[in-house]
Amino acid sequence: xxxxxxxxxxxxxxxxxxxxxxxxxxxxxxxxxxxxxxxxxxxxxxxxxxxxxxxxxxxxxxxxxxxxxxxxxxxxxxxxxxxxxxxxxxxxxxxxxxxxxxxxxxxxxxxxxxxxxxxxxxxxxxxxxxxxxxxxxxxxxxxxxxxxxxxxxxxxxxxxxxxxxxxxxxxxxxxxxxxxxxxxxxxxxxxxxxxxxxxxxxxxxxxxxxxxxxxxxxxxxxxxxxxxxxxxx
Amino acid sequence: xxxxxxxxxxxxxxxxxxxxxxxxxxxxxxxxxxxxxxxxxxxxxxxxxxxxxxxxxxxxxxxxxxxxxxxxxxxxxxxxxxxxxxxxxxxxxxxxxxxxxxxxxxxxxxxxxxxxxxxxxxxxxxxxxxxxxxxxxxxxxxxxxxxxxxxxxxxxxxxxxxxxxxxxxxxxxxxxxxxxxxxxxxxxxxxxxxxxxxxxxxxxxxxxxxxxxxxxxxxxxxxxxxxxxxxxxxxxxxxxxxxxxxxxxxxxxxxxxxxxxxxxxxxxxxxxxxxxxxxxxxxxxxxxxxxxxxxxxxxxxxxxxxxxxxxxxxxxxxxxxxxxxxxxxxxxxxxxxxxxxxxxxxxxxxxxxxxxxxxxxxxxxxxxxxxxxxxxxxxxxxxxxxxxxxxxxxxxxxxxxxxxxxxxxxxxxxxxxxxxxxxxxxxxxxxxxxxxxxxxxxxxxxxxxxxxxxxxxxxxxxxxxxxxxxxxxxxxxxxxxxxxxxxxxxxxxxxxxxxxxxxxxxxxxxxxxxxxxxxxxxxxxxxxxxxxxxxxxxxxxxxxxxxxxxxxxxxxxxxxxxxxx
Numbered sequence: 001x002x003x004x005x006x007x008x009x010x011x012x013x014x015x016x017x018x019x020x021x022x023x024x025x026x027x028x029x030x031x032x033x034x035x036x037x038x039x040x041x042x043x044x045x046x047x048x049x050x051x052x053x054x055x056x057x058x059x060x061x062x063x064x065x066x067x068x069x070x071x072x073x074x075x076x077x078x079x080x081x082x083x084x085x086x087x088x089x090x091x092x093x094x095x096x097x098x099x100x101x102x103x104x105x106x107x108x109x110x111x112x113x114x115x116x117x118x119x120x121x122x123x124x125x126x127x128x129x130x131x132x133x134x135x136x137x138x139x140x141x142x143x144x145x146x147x148x149x150x151x152x153x154x155x156x157x158x159x160x161x162x163x164x165x166x167x168x169x170x171x172x173x174x175x176x177x178x179x180x181x182x183x184x185x186x187x188x189x190x191x192x193x194x195x196x197x198x199x200x201x202x203x204x205x206x207x208x209x210x211x212x213x214x215x216x217x218x219x220x221x222x223x224x225x226x227x228x229x230x231x232x233x
Numbered sequence: 234x235x236x237x238x239x240x241x242x243x244x245x246x247x248x249x250x251x252x253x254x255x256x257x258x259x260x261x262x263x264x265x266x267x268x269x270x271x272x273x274x275x276x277x278x279x280x281x282x283x284x285x286x287x288x289x290x291x292x293x294x295x296x297x298x299x300x301x302x303x304x305x306x307x308x309x310x311x312x313x314x315x316x317x318x319x320x321x322x323x324x325x326x327x328x329x330x331x332x333x334x335x336x337x338x339x340x341x342x343x344x345x346x347x348x349x350x351x352x353x354x355x356x357x358x359x360x361x362x363x364x365x366x367x368x369x370x371x372x373x374x375x376x377x378x379x380x381x382x383x384x385x386x387x388x389x390x391x392x393x394x395x396x397x398x399x400x401x402x403x404x405x406x407x408x409x410x411x412x413x414x415x416x417x418x419x420x421x422x423x424x425x426x427x428x429x430x431x432x433x434x435x436x437x438x439x440x441x442x443x444x445x446x447x448x449x450x451x452x453x454x455x456x457x458x459x460x461x462x463x464x465x466x467x468x469x470x471x472x473x474x475x476x477x478x479x480x481x482x483x484x485x486x487x488x489x490x491x492x493x494x495x496x497x498x499x500x501x502x503x504x505x506x507x508x509x510x511x512x513x514x515x516x517x518x519x520x521x522x523x524x525x526x527x528x529x530x531x532x533x534x535x536x537x538x539x540x541x542x543x544x545x546x547x548x549x550x551x552x553x554x555x556x557x558x559x560x561x562x563x564x565x566x567x568x569x570x571x572x573x574x575x576x577x578x579x580x581x582x583x584x585x586x587x588x589x590x591x592x593x594x595x596x597x598x599x600x601x602x603x604x605x606x607x608x609x610x611x612x613x614x615x616x617x618x619x620x621x622x623x624x625x626x627x628x629x630x631x632x633x634x635x636x637x638x639x640x641x642x643x644x645x646x647x648x649x650x651x652x653x654x655x656x657x658x659x660x661x662x663x664x665x666x667x668x669x670x671x672x673x674x675x676x677x678x679x680x681x682x683x684x685x686x687x688x689x690x691x692x693x694x695x696x697x698x699x700x701x702x703x704x705x706x707x708x709x710x711x712x713x714x715x716x717x718x719x720x721x722x723x724x725x726x727x728x729x730x731x732x733x734x735x736x737x738x739x740x741x742x743x744x745x746x747x748x749x750x751x752x753x754x755x756x757x758x759x760x761x762x763x764x765x766x767x768x769x770x771x772x773x774x775x776x777x778x779x780x781x782x783x784x785x786x787x788x789x790x791x792x793x794x795x796x797x798x
Contacts, residue, residue, distance in 0.1 A: 015351035015428075017764070025353045025427045032419045036457045043461035043491055047476060050487050058482075140473020155482040161474035165465065 011197040023199050030203040034210050037173075041214055044166050048221060051162065055155040057232065061147045062159025064226035065137060070128060071223040075215065077121045082212045084113030089205040095195030107188040107201060111181045114208065118178050125171055132160070139164065147232040163222055170218060173211045180204060249739025251658055255755040270355035273756065276341035276656065278362050279332060284725075286328040286369060293321035295718060298680075298711040306698035314697035315382035316398065322385035324376075327407050328369050330641055331499060334506035335417055335452070336361070338648045339445050341656060343421060345749035345756060346439050348430025348765040353423040354416075361416035368410030375399035375406065384695065386496070389477035389488040393469040401470045404463040411456045414502075418452030421445055430748070432767035436530070439747055439771055440516075440523060443530040444509030447537035451498045451505075455541070459495035462488065486551050493544035501540040503637055505533055507600065507644025508575055514597040514651050515579050517745035519586025522772035525578045532571035539568040549620045558617050565615035572608050576601065591743070592662060595670035596647030603639025603677065607632060610685065625695075628688025631681045639677055646673070646724065653728065654742045658755040659735030665727045672720030679713025746772050 008014060016022040052059050088110025090096075095103050136144040139161040145153035184204065187193075193201055226232075256273045266274060296317050300308040309317060340358065344351055352358050375381060381403045383392040392400050425438070425446050466488070468474045475481040477488045516523050523529055545553060545561030553561075579601060588594070610632040613619050623629060646669075654660050683706040688694075692703050699707070741750040746769075752761050 013355075014759075015349065015353075015355065021427055025423050028426055029354060029357075029419055029423045032422055032453055033415075036415050036419070036453050039454050040457035040461050043458045043494075044465070046491065047465065047487060050484060054484065055482060139475055152482045154480070157475050157481050158478075158483055161468070161476055164472075165468055165474060165476070169464075 019196060026199040026203055027206075030206050034206060037210060037214075041166075041169070044162070044169065045217070045221075048162050048166070051155070051158050052225075055152055055158070057150040058152055058155035059159050060226040060229055061150055061153075061232040062156040062163070062226075063222060063224070064231050065135070065146050066163070066223045067128070067131075068223050068227065070124060071219055074121050074124050075219050077117050077124070078212050078215055081114045081117030081121065082209055084110050084117060085205050085208045086110075088114065089198075089202050092193050092198035092201040093195070102189075102191065103194060104188040104191050107193060108185050111185055111188065115178055115181055118174055122171060122174060125167065129164075132164075150232055166218055167222070170211065170214050173214070177204075177208055177211060249737050251737045252753040252755070252757070254757055255658065255753060256758050257657075257755055259758040268359070270351070270359050271758065272340045272344055272352050272355065272358060273656075273760075275358050275362055276337050279336040279340065279365070282362075282366065282369065283329050283332055283337065286324050287721075290321055290324035290329055291718065291721065293317055293324065294714065297321060298714040300697050301699070301707045302711050304699050304701045304704050304707075309697055311697055312382060315384075315695070316380035318695060319382055319384050320376055320380050323372065323381070323403060323407070325637075326385055326499070326503075327410055328365070328372065330503045330637060331414060332365060332417070333503070333641065333645045334510060334648060335421070335445060335448055335502075336365070336413075338510065338645075338652055339417070339421060339448075339506060342652065342749055343424055343442060343445060344428065345655075345752065345760055346442055346747060347425065347428060347433050348748050348761065348767065349424065349428035350759045350761075352420045353428055354420050357416045358420055361413040361420070364409055364413035364416065368406045368408070368413065371406035371409065372403050375402040386492060387463070387466060387488075388492075389466065389469075389485040390479055390483075393466055393477055401467050404467045408460050408463050408467075411460045414452045414456045418449035418456070421449040422453065425449075430765045430767055433748075434767075436527065437767055437769075437771050438530075439509075440512035440526070440529050440533075441506075441509035444505045444512070444533045447533040448502050448505045450534075450537050451502050451540065455495045455498040455502070458491060459499075462491040462495070465491075486548065486553070489548055489551055490544070493547045494541075497544040497547065498537075498540045500633070500636065501536055503641040504604075504644075505536060507641045507648075508533065510644045510648035510651070511579065511597050511600050513745070513747070514593045514647055515582050515586075516772040517651070517743050518589040518591055518594040518597075519582055520589075520744075520774050521582050521586045522770070522774070523578060524581035524584075525574075526771060528574050529578050532574040535571035535574075536568060539564060539571070543568055543615075546615050546620070549617055550624050555617075562615055562617050566612065569608060569612055569615075576605055576608075592666035592670055593647045593651035593743075595667060595674075596643050596650065599670065599674045600640060600643040600647065603635050603643060603674075607635025607639055610635065623688060625693055626688035627684040627692045627694055630694050631684035631688060634681045634684070639681070643673070646670075649724070649728075651743070653731070654738030655749060655754045655756070657732055657735070658738055658753075659731050660738045660742055661724075661728050661731035661735050665723055669720050669723035669727075672716055672723065674720075676713050676716030676718075676720050680710050680717050681713070683707070683709045683713075746774055 009019070012019055012022055016025070088107050091103060091106035091110055096106050097103055098106075101109075132138050133141070135146070136142055137146060137160050139157045143157045143160065145156045147153060147156065181204075184201070188201075256271055259271075260269075266278065269275065269278075296308075297314075300306070300314060300317075306314065340352070343349075375398075379398055381396070381398045381400055383396050383398070383400060387400065387404070425442055429438075465474075465476045469476055469478065475483050477483045477485050479485060512523050512529060543561060543565045545557055546565045549558050549561075610628070614623055614629060614632055650661065650666060687703055687706045687710075690703070692699055738754045740752065740754055742754070743750075748761075748765055748767065751765065
């Protein structure tokens with residue numbers, strides 16, 4: 001066993017034969033995990049579509065209570081976080097050491113940027129949620145239907161259940177991602193990842209982009225469906 | 234009987250010796266087990282934990298049968314009875330059947346069968362066991378503090394609004410347990426794709442691997458849907474959100490769609506691995522390659538894919554449109570095709586095979602008959618007209634027990650007996666293992682066949698009291714359950730006994746084909762001494778170099794390329 005372990009290169013797990021096998025395995029695993037996430041959010045989107053068809057007016061009326069400007073600005077913030085994530089992955093792939101910085105510092109630069117934009121997104125979300133509490137739009141907590149002129153005003157509570165459920169799960173995925181980044185930063189500074197061995201950084205990049213894409217769907221489905229229609233009162 | 238001579242060492246060499254170094258003595262102490270990343274030890278961890286939950290679920294089954302001996306509801310209050318059958322189903326389905334074969338035999342055998350040192354993500358593999366333990370503990374907590382009375386289906390709005398039991402706790406337990414399933418599925422898919430030894434092409438994979446590939450697809454794509462569904466139920470209970478609340482115009486049938494989108498394919502998570510085991514056993518004990526290997530392999534994939542499209546047959550009476558009902562009925566007929574392909578091909582393999590009546594073979598033959606009955610009655614339920622009559626009766630109960638117990642558990646026990654010598658290095662054979670297979674087969678039929686008749690006569694499921702005329706059939710069923718319980722307890726004794734007193738197995742006690750039989754029993758920590766190279770076809774009992782004129786005795790199954798170390 002010991003001779004075998006000695007022959008095994010550093011950074012290559014004992015059960016893999018080559019770095020390529022290790023890399024392909026970790027990416028395939030990550031993509032399968034993302035497939036799983038798609039099905040997870042897919043269940044919630046299926047519920048959304050069901051109610052969008054059942055109660056089109058109530059869903060639109062609910063949507064009109066959301067602030068499109070804030071939602072759009074937050075979308076932009078999230079896209080910026082994806083950009084900085086790309087920088088972290090690029091730094092790991094290229095092994096760059098420009099500006100006299102170690103490669104690990106470049107990776108951390110990207111991660112810190114992602115953490116920064118991610119935090120802004122969550123802070124904005126916090127104030128958005130707070131505003132819903134102020135307007136009695138939180139389901140299950142003294143919800144008051146915002147409009148009364150539609151067929152089934154009570155169904156607006158379903159819209160806000162979906163709103164809080166789906167954006168809440170999305171935010172939870174961001175929090176998990178940010179916690180992972182906090183663990184990654186010291187590891188990157190210690191030089192854990194280099195040009196040949198950075199599967200974790202790339203895999204995490206896939207995760208972060210996936211979480212962004214979920215928002216790219218949530219934003220129009222929740223914020224924009226009431227835009228081109230007359231506002232319900 | 235042929236059972237005695239076929240276990241000897243094939244070349245007549247002296248008794249095999251127990252290997253000195255193997256995964257069980259590679260390290261010692263509780264920590265070496267609880268922190269192991271060895272797929273073989275994780276198999277043992279799972280084996281112990283799911284056996285516990287099988288026993289617990291079995292006790293609940295016993296309580297149900299005890300209540301139903303008499304027509305009056307005299308043992309339990311109706312509320313208690315609701316909790317008993319709910320906990321029976323939750324424990325058996327989520328904490329025994331779904332992990333059963335994949336997490337134990339799958340974990341142990343997939344790397345061995347494809348010539349790998351471990352699964353692709355060993356730490357994730359261990360994490361999956363911990364997720365199972367956490368989820369199971371939460372469920373146990375809910376169980377000792379009062380249980381759940383919604384039925385394992387958690388139908389809304391009862392589960393969201395009206396039930397005063399620990400629905401949220403159990404939902405979270407099942408949610409966490411879902412991670413265990415997903416981790417296992419991801420691990421297997423990546424392992425099968427990326428960890429195969431040189432020469433192990435897709436069509437040289439044992440059919441056990443193919444069925445686990447199909448199972449893993451369902452685990453990865455189906456489990457997240459039950460996760461989100463139970464989470465929505467949890468949100469509704471905890472925060473008062475209204476996803477399914479009819480008071481707000483919410484749609485309880487939406488829950489049923491989401492629930493069955495996972496829970497129907499979940500049946501295939503239970504049965505597909507069993508089918509893989511049956512392929513291995515039948516090939517080994519007929520000494521023939523499985524008839525129509527590619528058809529059996531692709532039928533696993535067919536079942537996995539079509540299985541995702543049939544969930545609506547649970548909603549024929551739930552306000553689903555007639556058109557949707559017709560389509561789901563048609564798709565249900567369609568999923569029977571690949572299942573039937575398997576049964577026909579296994580039967581064709583038996584034809585003119587050199588059959589050894591060993592314990593695993595008894596289980597496999599039992600599986601064939603019981604699964605066929607379960608499958609055909611499934612088709613009856615899949616027809617729109619009959620289902621109106623049979624819906625929610627004991628006919629349904631009997632049908633899915635023929636699939637889950639007669640199919641999945643027979644396959645699981647057959648597999649445990651078949652691979653026991655590989656896992657432990659010792660044989661458990663002879664009178665008592667044969668007896669257990671026999672008792673289980675007889676007991677099972679006696680338990681569940683009367684339930685087909687009960688259901689046909691109109692006995693609804695989930696009732697603790699019933700009219701007098703049903704008593705004879707219920708008593709028969711309870712008598713059968715007693716025999717069945719005895720059959721299930723037997724292996725617990727003789728398998729443990731064999732750990733110390735069983736005959737040493739040697740590498741290939743059954744003279745079966747396949748990479749897993751070329752290494753020591755129990756295997757060493759890294760499975761193979763050197764990377765195996767595969768230059769033989771699956772189930773190649775008579776390799777090309779074998780000259781049929783020379784010997785009447787079949788050779789030892791497939792040998793790997795000579796090891797050069």
